[in-house]
Amino acid sequence: MSHTPKTFRDIEQFEVKTKNLQQEKHLQQLKVLLPSLPPYVFKYFQKNRKRSATTLFNYANDYKLFFNFLADNNWVLETINKDTISPVDIPITILAELPLEEAEEFQGYLDGKYEQRTVNRRISALKSLFNYLTQKSEDPKTKEPYFYRNVFAKIETTKVSSDPVKRADSFEQKIYRGNEDIRFLDFIASDYEKALSPIQLRFFLRDKNRDLAILSLFLGSGLRLSELAFLQLEDINFEENSLGVFRKGQSGKVYVTVNPRAMDELKEYLHTRTENYGCANDEKHVFFTRYKGSYSPLSIRSIQDLVEKYSKAFNVNKRLTPHKLRHTFATKHWTANKDLIGLQTQLGHTSSEITSSYTHVGKDKQHKNLENMDKLED
Structure with a gap:
């Protein structure tokens, strides 16, 4: 079975x-990742050009992880x-x-390294x-799909609970509180x-x-990691914070309110x-590093x-991620304001069901409220 080799010209024109x-x-x-993937995978990306660049980039990272796993797999080598073998040379x-069994081993590998939602996304x-390879592809010689057996159709993923109480419990101990x-x-x-x-x-x-500006912005606005990483000078409005x-x-740019301390740190x-x-002073990108x-x-x-x-330096038992800092902001916003619609807008959630997770955080306060009620009966 032959496959048209992908060339750098193909990739540049993608x-x-x-x-x-x-x-x-x-x-x-x-485009940088594509040469590290087999040619038949590149054809998949050509077929799916209507998807967003961000989605395809995430898929490419998922596939790179999978083919790296295959390149180190004993069954493959045997x-x-x-x-x-190089991952790019894995034959179809x-x-x-x-x-x-090997597909399930890869799923187990993911289970040991990533949260369930990430595992589910990568399996998906x-x-x-x-x-695509078993139904929508076409081999140039046979005019048939490359093969017909889809082993990943047999892989079941673990459903992540949509219960807002359970979702809140899962991250309540992993954020900053009070x-x-x-x-x-x-x-x-x-x-x-x-x-x-x-x-x-x-x-x-x-x-x-x-x-300090980065950490303050996460904790003072609830920005997503990607939103902060790609921030531009023209995006900053100090007058409106x-x-x-x-x-x-969203079809265009939206403006997110930031607390004054975070904006002061950004200005500094x-x-x-x-x-x-x-x-340069007018360099459009906001956050830089310097090397050599x-x-x-x-x-x-x-x-x-x-x-x-x-x-980790602050508390070795509570190593946070940018997403957990976003959770911290959201929880504090809800505790202070009890405004679900305002919080949904601030976080950019498309569904209030996701935002409602934060309304169930704060069980310590709930217990305290009940204790205070008991005192009234004495």
């Missing part, structure tokens, strides 16, 4: 409609009678003959790929540097204003940005790493 800067960046990152016959991406978020920011501002070596201190002082972002389901960072990173004498936009991965680093 285009998907993009609506904003974030999707344009994901398209470029997708089947092709080789000691090693491996997918056609992949035993259910593979179901989509295998559905005034813990304020103490966390104060710790970074005043105490974190006390335990650093001279070299660590030098880099921390360079990045301090930037990192708001930031413009592109959100799913912008005052030192050019001096610390060497970028040149500056570049701060990546999503770098933002994730700095959140984990600081939260």
Whole structure:
């Protein structure tokens, strides 16, 4: 069975409609990933150009993980009678003959590393790929699909409960509660540097204003990681204390309100940005890093790493992610305002059912309320 090899020219000419800067960046990152995937997978992406660049980029990452797994799999190596193989060279016959046991092993691998929603999404991406290869593809010679056996159709995923109470319970212990978020920011501002070596201190002082701005924005607005990572100077409105972002389901930019402390931290960072990173004053991207004498936009991965680093230093038993900082903001917003529609708008949720999770956080206060009621009966 033959497959048209994908060339760099094919990849350069691969285009998907993009609506904003974030999707344009994901398209470029997708083009970087495609050469590491087998040719028949590239055909899948050509067939699915109507999907957003962000969705296709996420799928490419899922497939890269899967083919890396196959390249290290003993059954694969024994089947092709080789000691090693590159993921890009995995023959399509491996997918056609992949035993259910090996597919379930990959699912188990995911279960050990990721949350259930992420596992489900990655299995869903593979179901989509295998559905294309077994039903919608066409081999140039046979005019038939590449193969007919879809092993991932046999893989069942674990349904994630939509019960808002259960969803709230799942993350209540993984967020900052009460005034813990304020103490966390104060710790970074005043105490974190006390335990650093001279070299660590030098880099921390360079990045301090930037990192405080990032952490404050997560905790003071509920921004998503991608929204913060792709923030542009033109998106900032200091007069209205708001930031413009592109959100799913929105045709244009929407403005998200930010608390004054976070905007002050952002302003302080912008005052030192050019001096610390060497970028021009009018450089459109907001957050930068500096390496070997040149500056570049701060990546999503770098933002994730700095959140984990600081939260671990603050409390080794509570390592947070940007998403957990967003949960922290949402929980605090609900506790203070009891405004479900306002919170839904602030977070950019398309469904109030998702937002309602936060209305069930705060069981300690519920217990206290009942205790106070009991006291009235004495």
